Amino acid sequence: MKKFSTQKQGTRTVQPPDGEVRSSQMITSYGPGSMVDLLNDAVLVGGLDYWGYDSDYRVIDEPRLLRSIRNSNADLTLGEQAFRGPPLGDSKDPQRRVGVKVQLFPQWFVCQNPACRRLTTARHGLERKGNQMLHQCARGKSIATPVRFVEACKLGHLSDFRWLEFVHGMPGVSRCAAAELTFEEGPNGDFQDIRIRCSCGQSRNLITAMSGLKIDCRGKRPWLGPDADEPCKEKIRLLVRTASNSYFAQSMSALSIPEVDEDDDRAPLDRAMDAVWGDLAELEDADVLQGARKFAKSVRDALAGFDNDQIWTAILKRREPKPEVTPHIRSAEYQQFMASKPEQLGELPPANAQFFARRVVPKTPWPQGIGRVVVVPKLREVIAQVGFTRLEPITPDVQGEYDLGVGLAPLGLGVDWLPATELAGEGVLLTLDEDLVSAWENRDEVKARRDELELGFSAWAGTLSAPGEFLGMRYYLLHSLSHLLISAISLECGYAASAIRERIYAGPSMRDPETPMAAILLSTGTSGSEGTLGGLVEQGRNITAHLQRAWDLGKLCSNDPVCGRHSPANDPAERFLEGAACHGCLFIAECSCERFNRFLDRALVVPTLGNPSELAFFGHRP
Numbered sequence: 001m002k003k004f005s006t007q008k009q010g011t012r013t014v015q016p017p018d019g020e021v022r023s024s025q026m027i028t029s030y031g032p033g034s035m036v037d038l039l040n041d042a043v044l045v046g047g048l049d050y051w052g053y054d055s056d057y058r059v060i061d062e063p064r065l066l067r068s069i070r071n072s073n074a075d076l077t078l079g080e081q082a083f084r085g086p087p088l089g090d091s092k093d094p095q096r097r098v099g100v101k102v103q104l105f106p107q108w109f110v111c112q113n114p115a116c117r118r119l120t121t122a123r124h125g126l127e128r129k130g131n132q133m134l135h136q137c138a139r140g141k142s143i144a145t146p147v148r149f150v151e152a153c154k155l156g157h158l159s160d161f162r163w164l165e166f167v168h169g170m171p172g173v174s175r176c177a178a179a180e181l182t183f184e185e186g187p188n189g190d191f192q193d194i195r196i197r198c199s200c201g202q203s204r205n206l207i208t209a210m211s212g213l214k215i216d217c218r219g220k221r222p223w224l225g226p227d228a229d230e231p232c233k234e235k236i237r238l239l240v241r242t243a244s245n246s247y248f249a250q251s252m253s254a255l256s257i258p259e260v261d262e263d264d265d266r267a268p269l270d271r272a273m274d275a276v277w278g279d280l281a282e283l284e285d286a287d288v289l290q291g292a293r294k295f296a297k298s299v300r301d302a303l304a305g306f307d308n309d310q311i312w313t314a315i316l317k318r319r320e321p322k323p324e325v326t327p328h329i330r331s332a333e334y335q336q337f338m339a340s341k342p343e344q345l346g347e348l349p350p351a352n353a354q355f356f357a358r359r360v361v362p363k364t365p366w367p368q369g370i371g372r373v374v375v376v377p378k379l380r381e382v383i384a385q386v387g388f389t390r391l392e393p394i395t396p397d398v399q400g401e402y403d404l405g406v407g408l409a410p411l412g413l414g415v416d417w418l419p420a421t422e423l424a425g426e427g428v429l430l431t432l433d434e435d436l437v438s439a440w441e442n443r444d445e446v447k448a449r450r451d452e453l454e455l456g457f458s459a460w461a462g463t464l465s466a467p468g469e470f471l472g473m474r475y476y477l478l479h480s481l482s483h484l485l486i487s488a489i490s491l492e493c494g495y496a497a498s499a500i501r502e503r504i505y506a507g508p509s510m511r512d513p514e515t516p517m518a519a520i521l522l523s524t525g526t527s528g529s530e531g532t533l534g535g536l537v538e539q540g541r542n543i544t545a546h547l548q549r550a551w552d553l554g555k556l557c558s559n560d561p562v563c564g565r566h567s568p569a570n571d572p573a574e575r576f577l578e579g580a581a582c583h584g585c586l587f588i589a590e591c592s593c594e595r596f597n598r599f600l601d602r603a604l605v606v607p608t609l610g611n612p613s614e615l616a617f618f619g620h621r622p
Helices: 023-027 065-074 163-168 206-211 267-272 286-295 297-302 308-319 331-340 434-441 442-459 473-489 535-540 543-555
Strands: 007-009 012-014 035-036 041-044 101-102 106-111 118-121 126-129 132-137 140-146 149-152 158-160 181-185 192-198 204-207 237-240 248-255 356-359 370-389 418-431 500-506 517-524
Touching: 007 418, 023 370, 023 418, 035 237, 065 248, 065 331, 065 370, 101 140, 106 132, 118 132, 118 163, 126 140, 132 418, 163 181, 163 204, 181 237, 192 206, 204 206, 206 237, 248 331, 267 308, 286 308, 331 500, 370 517, 370 535, 418 434, 418 473, 418 535, 434 473, 442 473, 473 517, 473 543, 517 535, 535 543
Parallel strands: none
Antiparallel strands: 007 012, 035 041, 041 101, 106 118, 106 140, 118 181, 126 132, 132 140, 149 158, 149 237, 181 192, 192 204, 248 370, 356 370, 370 418, 418 517, 500 517
């Protein structure tokens, strides 16, 4: 990182980093290519080529996620050690080679002297003194701050806004030889109150830039280095650098579940060969196998009880090349949850286990509509960033994967790895009865609501170049129920609602039409100091009470009847992705929601004002 001050540590002078962020934020908010406001500077985070590690780096292993990313992102070239944790610096002993390099961005600054308001670049009109940029005005030096606006295109390209071209770019206006720009801003800071004026007399209101600039993008990718420009046919757009649409990190995640060949239900002979496979792998024929069983005690003991022909057939089968089967991420996870064994009193997960799940056996039947409950005392999730976009988000499908060919801005040029983080915690999975969900989807009231939600989705999708697919009514139902449950469970489980994360399993889907799924996984990545009141695992065994509380929370919103009767079709407020949902009922912390509080409708879960009761999956209190 760029350093501006020094400190003494014994006999050594130490230059502290310009700023610090949490490791997990380097995968989401502050990844490569993002714009960050530090304490004293506005900077652009460098690409992976500019991430500096010590002599070693932390490799995060997750083969299922690696296979999925390779399949869905053909342009990525990844090595076997494809996932690395962000560099971990030591604020008490910082080293120049360890950390993430950033660059000053934007390069244009505005003088804060009301009598001056000069718009100039850091190179040509400013002086750094300590932690401040100073501009020499007529009556002395004044502080200059980074301008709020930059230019970008939907392919992720980014550069300083071309202020000179903007002011002088009107038809029939000649450009002056020595331009001096001033940034005139009204008391409200609105676009319509901002005017850029040149010393030649020409000026232009910034509001005109919002209607669409007819200026070609230059294909600038400064986070990748000075020589990383590429051709681009897009038109630039004015972008507020701190706006929410300045950076959309695109990440994929997977739970660390056992691979298929680790299943304890394999044939006994197959498991017996594991211990002596090194002695069996190179055997030439069945006669040599018979000799090995006769003279090698380890082979004889391991394969006792099996005849020679049976063993040789198993060896040949194991030698056959196996086609690589890559089940979709969430389908594979769901199948693993469904295969969980019943919970037994006193059973504890192994100390080194990354995944341990057991099906709860209820003392009384679950409420109507509930299929099963699975508690997960040990859970590991790996999240990797695969790219990012600007201006427009790219929506993953219900499997959490992206379509082939989706244009993501690259994170680096000369690297074969991706930044990743891992979360270890606990969770609880709730499934809905598949037969009841299918019957609910075929109700006339649900089909009519689907038409409304699809119209809203189409209106939203019409503004994007890659909107993805409509997620379906099943997803809306599960997602809305998940938000209600997070709010209900957080009241007793010892975790704050913002510490609980959701993972929705909805299917069949376009990517996997063969696997019906209807489940919600609520998990936390910090099974430590917070879960002192019982944790999610214990609350999973008492899910009926939480369902009742969730039903009560969703029945009435403080914004009813406006909220309950909201329709996304032709909505003048442009809330195209929500039915009966708002901050008063369903919205939760965005770090807990996998869809940023979109694709929600509590009318599908519980009866609400202004909607037929047949629309709700839980028509009566559980």
